[in-house]
Amino acid sequence: MFDLGNVEPSSLVLLDRVVAELSSLTGADERSLMLIGAHCRDLLHQAFGRTDTMRSTDDVDVALAVSGPAEYHRITSALPRSGATDVRYSVADIPVDVVPFGGIEHPAGTARLPGRRESIDVFGFQEVFDRSDELTLPGGSRIALPTPAGYAVLKVKAWADRSAHFEYKDASDIATLCSWYQRDPEIGKLLYSTRLDLLQRAELDTDVAALYLLSEEIAEVLGAEREAELTAALESTDLGILAHHFAKARSSSKPNTASATSELIALTDFTQGSAAFPPDRR
Incomplete structure (x- = not known):
């Protein structure tokens, strides 16, 4: 907790x-x-x-x-x-x-x-x-x-800015902050009680469901105007590159890029299927 x-x-x-x-x-x-x-x-x-x-x-x-x-x-x-x-x-x-x-x-x-x-x-x-x-x-x-969601806001924006210049170090911090929600027992209990909707949406994948929750909290921090600005910033980034470095941060020997992609789509759900993370990549 x-x-x-x-x-x-x-x-x-x-x-x-x-x-x-x-x-x-x-x-x-x-x-x-x-x-x-x-x-x-x-x-x-x-x-x-x-x-x-x-x-x-x-x-x-x-x-x-x-x-x-x-x-x-x-x-x-x-x-x-x-x-x-x-x-x-x-x-x-x-x-x-x-x-x-x-x-x-x-x-x-x-x-x-x-x-x-x-x-x-x-x-x-x-x-x-x-x-x-x-x-x-x-x-x-x-x-x-x-807050954890506030830190996530700053890190996601840092990724959007620095990855444009081939700097990818923020992916490791994004993987870390995602793990906070994914490994937290209280969030796990929440997903099986009052937020079953997120678990169902994630097809019972608790790692993905936890990040849908974090995405909601990111949106609450940002408000509509800043949310639109962050969405626009992400449109110039490459989800595949982020997923690659995210997965490597989780396991350098056995990176799971497919799982990383699913988790990142959930994390950035506040973009509402923008050009950066379109629905057909879900």
Whole structure:
């Protein structure tokens, strides 16, 4: 069962240092911070009671809700830069990507910083933030943590963007987040009780049915307008490539691409049979 109480306190020490220093050095409101990236994945993994280890990272990625470029500059000007990405800073001696969203977006889902040639894709950040959970850290600091469905929104969009440039690493994270729902005993009970409709639709395949449920929750996070935008982004992707890498992430020795395809069609059911995942591929 998903429960933030399952998260090991030791897993929060690094994040606690980052949030505390961000708040004390810059005056940033903790309530404007949301964890994203690999640390977000790892904490959600633990919250589902999973103990298998994930690939490690020493970086921390946070999203920062700001009213505009001036507020972002005011907050980040107190931090030493780290690298040349325009959003990476050293916080508590840790490389931290501080990604702006909120009032700085124009249009929605796109943030622009003065002096930076390229815009920053923050698709879904506001919607994910609005439905996030609050995570209390050991030192008393707080940060927003995306729900599993919110994290899925960010990962599916990341796949759509990066796979266009032949970067496929997000498939592994998508396989992981799908496994959260597929292996969760409470979701299994739900499918055999109040959500028998999903199990019947999946022809009694619980792995597929669990992802129909996740797809419903993704749609709830996005809302109609963002849902249409994510559907459009997926139309330029190749389901076969995603299924290949998804299956390899599950089993490098015996990848099952057919099962992966069925599961991914269920995960992206919110697209309602778009050109990316048409009904005849079900």
